[in-house]
Every structure is written in C-alpha cells, then in structure tokens.
Amino acid sequence: xxxxxxxxxxxxxxxxxxxxxxxxxxxxxxxxxxxxxxxxxxxxxxxxxxxxxxxxxxxxxxxxxxxxxxxxxxxxxxxxxxxxxxxxxxxxxxxxxxxxxxxxxxxxxxxxxxxxxxxxxxxxxxxxxxxxxxxxxxxxxxxxxxxxxxxxxxxxxxxxxxxxxxxxxxxxxxxxxxxxxxxxxxxxxxxxxxxxxxxxxxxxxxxxxxxxxxxxxxxxxxxxxxxxxxxxxxxxxxxxxxxxxxxxxxxxxxxxxxxxxxxxxxxxxxxxxxxxxxxxxxxxxxxxxxxxxxxxxxxxxxxxxxxxxxxxxxxxxxxxxxxxxxxxxxxxxxxxxxxxxxxxxxxxxxxxxxxxxxxxxxxx
Amino acid sequence: xxxxxxxxxxxxxxxxxxxxxxxxxxxxxxxxxxxxxxxxxxxxxxxxxxxxxxxxxxxxxxxxxxxxxxxxxxxxxxxxxxxxxxxxxxxxxxxxxxxxxxxxxxxxxxxxxxxxxxxxxxxxxxxxxxxxxxxxxxxxxxxxxxxxxxxxxxxxxxxxxxxxxxxxxxxxxxxxxxxxxxxxxxxxxxxxxxxxxxxxxxxxxxxxxxxxxxxxxxxxxxxxxxxxxxxxxxxxxxxxxxxxxxxxxxxxxxxxxxxxxxxxxxxxxxxxxxxxxxxxxxxxxxxxxxxxxxxxxxxxxxxxxxxxxxxxxxxxxxxxxxxxxxxxxxxxxxxxxxxxxxxxxxxxxxxxxxxxxxxxxxxx
Numbered sequence: 001x002x003x004x005x006x007x008x009x010x011x012x013x014x015x016x017x018x019x020x021x022x023x024x025x026x027x028x029x030x031x032x033x034x035x036x037x038x039x040x041x042x043x044x045x046x047x048x049x050x051x052x053x054x055x056x057x058x059x060x061x062x063x064x065x066x067x068x069x070x071x072x073x074x075x076x077x078x079x080x081x082x083x084x085x086x087x088x089x090x091x092x093x094x095x096x097x098x099x100x101x102x103x104x105x106x107x108x109x110x111x112x113x114x115x116x117x118x119x120x121x122x123x124x125x126x127x128x129x130x131x132x133x134x135x136x137x138x139x140x141x142x143x144x145x146x147x148x149x150x151x152x153x154x155x156x157x158x159x160x161x162x163x164x165x166x167x168x169x170x171x172x173x174x175x176x177x178x179x180x181x182x183x184x185x186x187x188x189x190x191x192x193x194x195x196x197x198x199x200x201x202x203x204x205x206x207x208x209x210x211x212x213x214x215x216x217x218x219x220x221x222x223x224x225x226x227x228x229x230x231x232x233x234x235x236x237x238x239x240x241x242x243x244x245x246x247x248x249x250x251x252x253x254x255x256x257x258x259x260x261x262x263x264x265x266x267x268x269x270x271x272x273x274x275x276x277x278x279x280x281x282x283x284x285x286x287x288x289x290x291x292x293x294x295x296x297x298x299x300x301x302x303x304x305x306x307x308x309x310x311x312x313x314x315x316x317x318x319x320x321x322x323x324x325x326x327x328x329x330x331x332x333x334x335x336x337x338x339x340x341x342x343x344x345x346x347x348x349x350x351x352x353x354x355x356x357x358x359x360x361x362x363x364x
Numbered sequence: 365x366x367x368x369x370x371x372x373x374x375x376x377x378x379x380x381x382x383x384x385x386x387x388x389x390x391x392x393x394x395x396x397x398x399x400x401x402x403x404x405x406x407x408x409x410x411x412x413x414x415x416x417x418x419x420x421x422x423x424x425x426x427x428x429x430x431x432x433x434x435x436x437x438x439x440x441x442x443x444x445x446x447x448x449x450x451x452x453x454x455x456x457x458x459x460x461x462x463x464x465x466x467x468x469x470x471x472x473x474x475x476x477x478x479x480x481x482x483x484x485x486x487x488x489x490x491x492x493x494x495x496x497x498x499x500x501x502x503x504x505x506x507x508x509x510x511x512x513x514x515x516x517x518x519x520x521x522x523x524x525x526x527x528x529x530x531x532x533x534x535x536x537x538x539x540x541x542x543x544x545x546x547x548x549x550x551x552x553x554x555x556x557x558x559x560x561x562x563x564x565x566x567x568x569x570x571x572x573x574x575x576x577x578x579x580x581x582x583x584x585x586x587x588x589x590x591x592x593x594x595x596x597x598x599x600x601x602x603x604x605x606x607x608x609x610x611x612x613x614x615x616x617x618x619x620x621x622x623x624x625x626x627x628x629x630x631x632x633x634x635x636x637x638x639x640x641x642x643x644x645x646x647x648x649x650x651x652x653x654x655x656x657x658x659x660x661x662x663x664x665x666x667x668x669x670x671x672x673x674x675x676x677x678x679x680x681x682x683x684x685x686x687x688x689x690x691x692x693x694x695x696x697x698x699x700x701x702x703x704x705x706x707x708x709x710x711x712x713x714x715x716x717x718x719x720x721x722x723x724x725x726x727x728x
Contacts, residue, residue: 023649027649028528029500029501029502029528030499030500030501030502030528031499031500031501031526031527031528031703031704032499032500032703032704032707033704033705033707033708035708036500036704036707036708037500038710039502039503041502041534042500042501042502042503045502045534046500046501046502047500047502070532070533070534071501071528071532073530073531073532073533073566075530075531075566075567075568075571076567076568077530077566077567077568077571077572077593077594078528078530078531078566078567080593080617081527081528081530081566081590081593081616081617082528084617085527085528085590085593085616085617086527086615086616088616088617088618089615089616089618089644089650089680090650090651091651092651135394135395135396136393136394136395136396136400136401136406136410136411137393137394137395137406137410137435138394138403138405138406138409138410138411139403139406162395163395163445163449163450164392164393164394164395164435164442164445164446164449166437166439166441166442166445167437167439167442168434168435168437169434169437170405170409170434202437202439202441202442202445203439203440203441203442203597204439204440204441204597204598204600204601204605205569205597205598205601206601206605207439207441208441226445226449229441229444229445229449229595229596229597230441230595230597230598231593231594231595231596231597231598232593232595233567233568233569233593233594233595233598234568234569234594234595234597234598236568237568237569237570241568241570251450251453252445252449252450252452252453253444253445253448253449253452254452254453280453285387286453286454287454287455287456316453339395339396340395340396340397340400341397343396343397343400344397344399344400346402
C-alpha cells in the first residue's frame, strides 16, 4: 500500500502520546471510534496508521502517521483534508512535515515551468533575480504604470502587482494589466530590457479565471496568486488546468495555519504548481528564522520525483542596503523581492531601484 | 467613509502597541512604509486607520482598526485579504473580531435560506433538530445507503455525508448521491418521514460545481461544504451564484487559523452564505470552551442588518447520553450533530439513533 507520511507535533506528554496519535490517525480518515471500523478493506486501504511516536527534544511528542493514498482520492482538496482537516481544530496539534509518495507527485504534478522555465522566460541564467511590486493600493492604472516604467528602466527582472490589488473601481484589473504591459513594451523598445509583469489574480473562481484569460490574451507572461486566500484547490486547478503561463505564489493568509511554513511554502505550494514561491525572509518585519528560510528554499529546489524545482522568492522588508547579506545566504537560485523600500524616497525611485539591480547583477 | 472594523490581539507590551497597530493598518492595505503614502485619496479612502489601542486584561494589547470599505473592493477574496492577509504571517497577531458595515452585508449577502428556511424545508418548527453523518470513508454507496436508511427510519432530520467523502473510486459522488436519495425516498414511503440528505462537495471548483449540479438535478435538498478547504471565495461563489438549495458549512481546516473561532464560524461563514454552520462543541474531543460556543451560536442568530440567521450545529463527540445537557445550553434554535457515537454498537444502530431522536423531540 502506498502511503503519504505526515508528521505532527503534539503538545502532550509521552504517556498520552500513543493514544493521541491513534486518535489523529482515525480523525483524519474514518472519523469514527476504532470499534466502528469493522471492515478489512477500510482498515487496510483507508484508515491512517501510526508509524512512530517519539518524544520531541523541543517538548511534547512527534507522531508520524501513514495515510493510504486511496484516502486522498488523489484530489487536491481531499489531500489537504487528510493532512490537516479536522486536526486543525485541535489546539495542541501542529502539522510539521509531509512526504508524498510517487502517485501523489504524479497526480498533483507541481510546477509547469519552475525555476528553469522562469530563467528561460527571463533570459537570465547565471545570477540571482530581482523582483518588486507596483503599489500602494489606491493608485490608478496610470500611476502604477508610471511606477512600472521606472522599475523596468532600472532593469528589474520581475515586476508584480501588490497582492492587495483587486477589482477596485479605482483600478480595474483589465486597465491595470493593459497599462503595465504597455509600459513594459515601451521600456523594452527604449532599452532592450523587457521586465516580466505578473498581475495579481484576486476574487472568486469566476473572477480569477476571467482575469487569467484576460491577462494571457493581453500578453502577460506570468500571474501572481495567493493560494491560501483563493483556496488551495483553486490554486491547483488554476496552475494545472487553466494557466498557460507561469504562476507565482504569494503567502497572504498562509501564516495563520498551524502547519509549519516549511510544509506550506516548501512542500504544498510546490506540489500544487507554483513556479515561484514568495515567502517572508529572516530578519524582516515577520518572524521566520534563518533555519526556516533555509529549509523552505532547500525544499523548493531539492529533487522531488519528477517534480520541477520552484524558484524561492524571499520577501518582506528586504532593504536595498541588505541585498548582499541575503544573496550570501541564498546564492544564485533565488529571486529577491524588495517592495516598499524602493519607494521610501520620493525622488530617488530610479536610483534605489538601480542600486538594487546592480547589487544583484554584480553578485559574484 | 464607511469602514470595516477589525480587532486584533497583539502579543506585545502596551509601549510598543501603538506603533504595532499602525504597522498592521499599513500592512493590510497599502503595504508600504507610511512615508510612501503621499496621496490624499489613498490616505482617506484606502489606508487602514487605527481607531483604538488598549491593554488587554488577558495580556498583550487590543488594536481596533477601521478599514475603508473601498479597500475590500466588496469582493469576498479581497475582504479576507484586508482582514488578515499578511498579518496572518505575524506570529504575535491574532484577529479576534470583525464588524461589517451595511455595504459589505449587502454585497456579500449571507444565507439564502438560513435557520427559518431550513426549518421550513424540514417541516420542523418548535424544537431543536437532529443530524448525523454516513461514514466511515471506505464504505461503498450501497453500504452508506444502508446506514442512511437506518438513520432515516429512526427519524433523524438531516443526514449528511462525512466531510471526508470525496471522489473516491470505491465510492463515487454520483452513485453515493443516487443511493442515499433513493434510501430517503424509500423510508419516506414507509414511514412518512423524509430525511434531508446533504452530500459533501469536495474538490477543485470544476469538481464541486459539477457535483452541485448533479446533486440538485438528482433531487438533493442541501449540500455540505468545508469553506476553508475549498477556499472562502469558492464557498461564497457556490452559495451566492451557483446553489439553489441550502448549504451547510463544515469546519475542516478552519481551526488552523489564528483567527478566533468566533470570527470564522460566527461571522465569516454566516456572511459568506452558510445556511447552517457546523462547529466543535464544548466538552468534546476538541478544545472549544462553553463561552466560545455560546458566542458562536449567538452570532449566528443575532440581528445582522438584513442578513438571515444561520442554524448553529454543535458537533464533534456529542454522545447520545449527553444530548439533554447540550440542549439545555443551546435551547431550540440548534441542530445537534451526533456522528460516530450512534455507531459504537454494531447491533444497536437503530436503537441509539432512535434514542437520540427521542431525546431531542422530547425536549421541552
């Protein structure tokens, strides 16, 4: 029987831990007391099985549970349900790791372009990449396109919408996309550098699938989506069934999960199809440690069956002045996202953007 | 300016609290440092504004922030983003309350049937309601229909799929729906009692919208969905744009949020359109307090502009023997969901189901 292996940290003492792990194995599959399971097929092919329970040096206990692949129905929604559906309702249980067997990798498929596909699209092979965002929310399409033009002239590789840009009456999606793509064309004509624009898809499925089609038809070469805001199953359908261009994943609403960031960003987003994964960097206004960031980046890049690597995109308060430290940490296979910090001096937007680009391009 | 008021608990000491609250107000809207906001329109109509910061007797501080409605674009996805998108990535911030202004209530709309619509559909006016689930996952459509028949004969009002029933090859959705609806018809012919069957929609948008249509065409009178698994925006589109029958909400994957359960179940699920809201009861294998459960039930029922009340459905380890205590707590306007406990004795399924029904029907 092929199994998906999930590890939970349980904030209970070892004496109770065995029993608690058994309870999780039931909760996540059959969701009935053990005595109710009277069928050999269900016992063997559906019910979770506790593989190991051990004390965690960090406190509490770690339980490793094998779930038969059949329980997941190889469906993106049911997969998340089996990993952490009802157990998310237990205050003292966290999901800290997941290992996917080959059948799940083959069914969910992961990135269509990934790190290498994005590099090819950008024509940038041997160095780290640069990224910023047009914002703040509240600006008109014209104002955002003006910002875009400045960032593009400075040579930034990828310019995305802020993840908060939605279908606002003061900045409708279609107008914004047209204006920013026109700005990209204009700068390409002037300088030869064509920045890749990733508009943000935000709304219900009806809305975002329409936005995707509009963006593709208008010539966009990537889009941005927040998987936890739109829903992981929507994200999967978007990547695997709808989009013909790369998809960048944004972390909004994702940190609220009592699933480790290493699992959400390092495993789930990649498996579901993100070609690039934005996550909050160490030393930022967010609280991720260096170790967490290292693990996320490693997991996005490491071999995973036939699944392509995703591009790691550290973000969240990186300063232009701090770029070299971040590059030292990640090396070449990363795209640095510097947002608001490029805009802190109203008159020095181009200069700060250019300094960011040069710091990255000049990185040995 | 109409505003949506959100309250956060910040685990920081009062001296830092003011600054931290200002940071959240920016993070959730413009997402740039304050100096970057140089436009009066953005300041007045887009940017969050700190209304109040105070020490929390429970520790830390409470910040109340007003967000201009314009920032939400009146869109279900962007609304969640403004409430708790990036701030979900801060370990020391929780979202503990949200108040919606009239324009958001009018745009999002809430339940289409609600408590009274469900009562009318069931023909049950003056008493609490009963609910159970066909499970465990792994049974065939025929086996689930046999279970259904027994529950229906015992007189249970609502019989739902377990939320883990997906598009499993051993139990395809269409067959399961046909079999359970046929069982409902058969028992209605025999006894005059027609149990309401709510099949579980589980998958990507493509899958669940197809499942919904199949269920409606087959004669189902309600469906079950897990909003946090499928994605809140999908849930909204399903309720408001797709479904012609009531929708019951299941809490799977919802407890992982660092949003208070009172907000997720009491406010968001109702606003988004759940006609009935399942949540985990106090004293169960989950850890919600009596106070939390009281607040959830109150919020589902209390006046909320023109938005209909939703039916509270406490669940998660209610025992047949404990029904009266739960009824004493909730009174008449609740539906009790007893799941696995009906099945603990293989030969007493009907008897335990009947005892559950009689305890509820006999409740004064």
